[in-house]
Amino acid sequence: MTTYDTVTAHPLRWRILAFLGVAQLMLILDVTIVAIALPHMEIDLGLSRAAVTWTVSAYTLAFGGLMLLGGRIADIVGAKRVVLAGLFVFTTASLVTGLAGSAETLIGGRIAQGVGAALLSPAALSLVVTLFAGDERNKALGVWSALGGGGAALGVLLGGLITSGPGWPWVFFINVPIGLAVIAALVILLPAGTPVGPRPRLDLLGALLVTGATAALIYALIRAGDHGWLTAATGWLVLIAVIGYTTFTVWQRTARSPLMDVRMLARRPVAGGAFLILMATALMVAAFFLGTFYFQHARGYGALHTGLLFLPVAVVTMVGAHLTGTFIGRLGARPLAVVALLIAAAGMAVPALTMQPIAVTAGIAFAAAGTGALFVVASATALGNVAPQESGVASGIISTFHEFGASVGVAVVSSVAAASFAGDQVSGYQDGFLVAAAAAAAGAVIAGLLTPGKPAHHG
Known part of the structure; x- marks a missing residue:
């Protein structure tokens, strides 16, 4: 198990959080920043419609599919090693993707970026959980x-700036100097966290x-958005996923060194946190897709103009998350989860009523104030009371449901608003909202039924 001293807190923990946060921000940005640059990639590389879709989906599939494995490796070999390995893979893959001259190299680079992200994200989150304790942990999770x-919304702005400036390859190249600088800093700052005791296979x-x-399952959700929910291919993919998860559950109960204790998902805090992170991500991604398509397709705004309109979304998301991290210890998760979702509902209802810019x-x-708060409540609920040796897998669970949420959001929005995506009318966007x-x-x-109440205070 990886151990960190949370009684005598690490003196550089906030500085470590800053560098880990920058690394995580690169992973989040790489979804939305690429979405804005896609039309330019399509023209420059002569991409087919399938290749355009896979430029986004390949990253999401590798990222989401390998997340639990990344979290488990962090628990076995130590989070520091996995964070550095993941960051190196992601940075190298970003260079390859930026240099891509064909669809095959572009998609291959995106898969490699997803592999690096799947190693980095749960390992970095488990470090945040183990380096901080009590109210400080809630504040750190808020950051x-x-x-x-906020990074998803910032990606729209940065994507617009970079694409209209130096060009689309720089949405990938920008990761290289930042990634190398963060690697150099974390090599020095991160505690070793060497696993102790017998190392499981x-x-x-x-x-x-x-x-x-x-x-x-993620591919089924992505495909359903383009081809419909009731197609044979979508049904077969969902069936394969169900069989896979069922077999995995049976195997975990008999394996000598299981990937995870499947009973963890039956714990109310983990189940509640997983549901909340799925909702937060699905709502955020749905709003992002509906908003960006509306501004660019229905209103004819450019990428930079659209990005600037999303700047207040990024700011409000960050404010909502920060305030929630400050107050969750005092108020408890359940009321904040319910209020956050009601705020999100009220925000989404506004464009559902009128589609003025x-x-x-x-x-x-x-709505972003609500989703920003929900991210913190989800993380604090699921990760607040896990044992140190479980922090990697627990972080992997939360990160996996984050990717599920993104896929659900895109799939539902693509289906409901299909008429507006294909034409000029705005009724589909209103239906989506x-x-x-x-x-x-x-x-x-x-959330009111599933989220645990405020725990008893232990002094």
Whole structure:
């Protein structure tokens, strides 16, 4: 198990958090920043429609599918080693992707970026959990969540600036100097965290089963957005995922060194946190896709103009996350989760009623305050009371549901708003926002039942 002294807190923990946060921000930015640059990549590289889709999906599939494995490796060999390895892979893959001259190299680079991200993200989150304790942990998770939620919106602005400036390869090249600088800093700053006691073997069969099942489910969700929910291919993919998860569960109960204790998902804090992170990400991604497509397709705004409109969304997300990290220890997770989802529902309802640009911007920004808060509540709920040797896998679970949420958000929005994506009418966008508002309201009810109450104070 990886051990860190949380009684005598690490003196450089806030500085470490800053560098880990920058690394995580690169991973989050790489979804939305690339989405803005895609039209330019399509023209320069002569990409087919399938290649354009896979430029985004390949990263998401590798990132989400390998997350549990990345978290487990962090628990076995130490989070420091896995963070540095993941960051090196991601940085190298970013250089390759920026230099891509063909669809094959571009997609291969994106898969490699996803592998690096899957190693880095859960290992970095487990370090945040183990380096901080009590109220400081909640504040640290607030900073972490603010970067995650705000980073998606910032990616729109940066994507617009870079694409209209030096060009699309620089959305990848910019990761290289930043990645190398963060690696150099973390080599010095991070505590060794060498595993002690007997080192368990890595459950390769379990890793293969859960990775395959997760990739199949995420691909089913991505494909459903483009081709419909009731197609045979979508049904087969979901069936493969169900069989994969069922086999994984059975195997974990009999394996000598299981990838994870599957009973962890039955714990109310972990189950509640997983549900909340899925809702937060699905709502955030739905608002992002609906908003950016509306501004660029229906209103004809450029990438930079659209990015500037999302700047208040990024700011409000970060403020909501920071305030929640400050108050969650005092108020408890359940009321904050319910209020956050109701705020998100109210924000989504504004553009559902009127699609004027000011209403869309204001509604998405208001909803972002709720989703920003929800990220913190989810992380604090799921990771607040896990044992040190479980922090990597628990972080992997939360990160995996984060990717599920992103895929669900894109799939639902693509299906509901298909008419508007294909044409000039705005009715599909309104329908998309209405579905998001209803989902957030329903989520508030579920959160009230599923999220644990405030724990007893232990002095």
